[in-house]
Amino acid sequence: MIEVCGDAEAALRDLRDGATVLVGGFGEAGLPFGLLDGLLRCDAAGLTVVSNNAGNGDSGLAAVLATGRVRKIICSYPRQVDSWVFDRLYREGKIELELVPQGNLAERIRAAGAGIGGFYTPTGVGTPLAAGKEVRNIAGCDYILELPIHGDVALIRADTADEAGNLTYRKTARNFGPIMATAAKVTVAEVNRVVPAGAIDPENVVTPGIFVNRVVLAVGTAKAGSARSGSRETTR
Amino acid sequence: MIEVCGDAEAALRDLRDGATVLVGGFGEAGLPFGLLDGLLRCDAAGLTVVSNNAGNGDSGLAAVLATGRVRKIICSYPRQVDSWVFDRLYREGKIELELVPQGNLAERIRAAGAGIGGFYTPTGVGTPLAAGKEVRNIAGCDYILELPIHGDVALIRADTADEAGNLTYRKTARNFGPIMATAAKVTVAEVNRVVPAGAIDPENVVTPGIFVNRVVLAVGTAKAGSARSGSRETTR
Amino acid sequence: MAKLVARDIPGGSYVNLGIGQPTLVADYLPSDKHVVLHTENGMLGMGPQAQGDDIDPDLTNAGKLPVTELPGASYFHHADSFAMMRGGHLDVCVMGAFQVSTAGDLANWHTGDPDAIPAVGGAMDLAVGAKTVYVMMTLFDKDGTPKLVPKCTYPLTGLACVSRVYTDLAVFRLEDDQVYVTETFGTTVDELASRLRVPVLAGPFPA
């Protein structure tokens, strides 16, 4: 059974200083704009954010970075044409960057959710991003050891939630949502609608409810990927 | 684009001596009975079979083992009330057994499909099944190193295939199918029906077509998990 | 015994019930307790055993028995199912045992008989993965040998994983290498202390 929160602040009520926050999305597809807006209104500082990108324009993740409350970002692709907020903080030395190849980032998040202590990946071998990492030859190929990335909170964007917490996603907005949901102590999903348990075909559930703690309905925002507001079709 | 084979023998035409064959199923749910019947009629010997169980009764995987053409089985739960074929071969020293905890078995198959060179798992630490395996302490916990299990051929049971090779499954018959499909050079799926590309909602595809090479329609067998015969709804 | 286990499972938990006796626990979990059952072959939201026309060979539990699905169920493949277990997402798992040690070590997959054909299934994954592991077993085997032991002599399933042991004679809580007796059935803590080869303390369940 999930908790359907009235607003993003309620969903983020136990966010603490120094927390690691996993933020879904690839570019703006799958970015939980409503939850990020809620994050703006939280006090927690010294955060580590794990997300594929480091914000675009002035809203969403960029607005969160602009508060100065993010100490470090772990991502694969911070530099974009409109990543000026991150760019400035980085050049001013106000934010730490851990750059991780995208597939290793995804696999490290999955490993955290799957109870894997570490894994050997071929990605990055022989490159500067393997610096300081253990290299091991297995069956004739070189691999580097990568460790899991655990989150305190995961903020993800989904399409439909049922009251058992099961989630579906929309198209490529699925991206990091399903794996981040598994890797955090508390997972909050921003959704377009909440339906009764049983309304999602069990064969089509992408994220089982065991990985979801709280849900908030999306509010329409000008830049939101799935911009339409959420609806609660029914309550139990 | 997948190849729809007329029968199991055609689908198994390039099975070679010494091949590693991944066989889906948990008990009889998801066991590809038609493909296993086809395997009976192949000549390939010295096979290694990877499957959760080691056959029940006298049909399916048990019948394949009874041919004496399986040199080794990698599985988690060979001993069952009706596993007499395996039991006899094992006691006679005619089959080698590699016993792997079920989750490590699943993760090793996934690792093969995912290009992971090895991974650290907590499962089995301190037990006889960790004998000879590297133990490593990471962040205060002990883990053992497990290596991927690659297949030459995967034989799986699915529900619907589209002509792009996308698969859906039925209920708990899904079990090992999706991961075995990723871990073999050639994947053959036994299905209940083949539909045109586009007939499966892209959100509901469980195994993307990239992992599927050949499809055969299921034939009704008395013991088959999904016993109804397959149908080809349309061809391109 | 199944009734006691059911009583002690917190409402809203995600629970895996092992093969055999533990499956009986499901009969004592009222639906308003909102316990969600996991079966490691790939399902959450498992319902009661299937009967008659509801039997579907594609819908079974880990014991390969036909079961049903409840509203809010989901299906997933084996790697995802065991990731769920290994990753610490299940609140409780209930398993049988040959032996449990005072440190919470579990032996339940092999008697050590060199002639036995070994089979492990998902027992080791459950032992390390679930947040809490409850064991259901008789306290003594047929020869009267205690199954709650200072150190397991049977091959281990997992280390320091069991937190509660439900037996025909008493319920035990294992904590910091201490054994607390929290309930007795037709016996006393003193009598248990004399029959077991491990020190036991009388102790109520924590709230």
Add this chain to the structure above:
Amino acid sequence: MAKLVARDIPGGSYVNLGIGQPTLVADYLPSDKHVVLHTENGMLGMGPQAQGDDIDPDLTNAGKLPVTELPGASYFHHADSFAMMRGGHLDVCVMGAFQVSTAGDLANWHTGDPDAIPAVGGAMDLAVGAKTVYVMMTLFDKDGTPKLVPKCTYPLTGLACVSRVYTDLAVFRLEDDQVYVTETFGTTVDELASRLRVPVLAGPFPA
């Protein structure tokens, strides 16, 4: 150049087209060639760029541009998408490059400028994962410096991964540390040999 790459992609291949120029290759892949496009943000069966009402902010390619879906498409999450790449399931990927070495080493994510903000994305995963890596680039940079080099001086993306290089002046095949020129455009093999700092051999494409 995009047309040549498209010509050389085998029918029925699963292909990832990198950001920028490689995306143009899609325009030259006729549908009867049955090439299936992968985008690493989580889709197989990607169609052309979306226009007008077809634009859906939830359906984008790896360059974050709106795209469409073709019949037979599928969506999957990032761990599955990169497992597909890393696991060697893609037949061809096409990327841009700053430098390619004769051994097939690829440098395409960082110029080495210490002031630059680094960003890598999925380039390293594609470099190690795809069965064959084609590079599209100009053969010389603005200063006339060759980009096909004995050894990359820019930070590497992957080792020994590139097998073909499509440039404005010629197409190259890299094999066993040899550079074969398979086509030239307004130049000759001899002329190329004199302008490059690596030995080149004239060689036809293998069948």
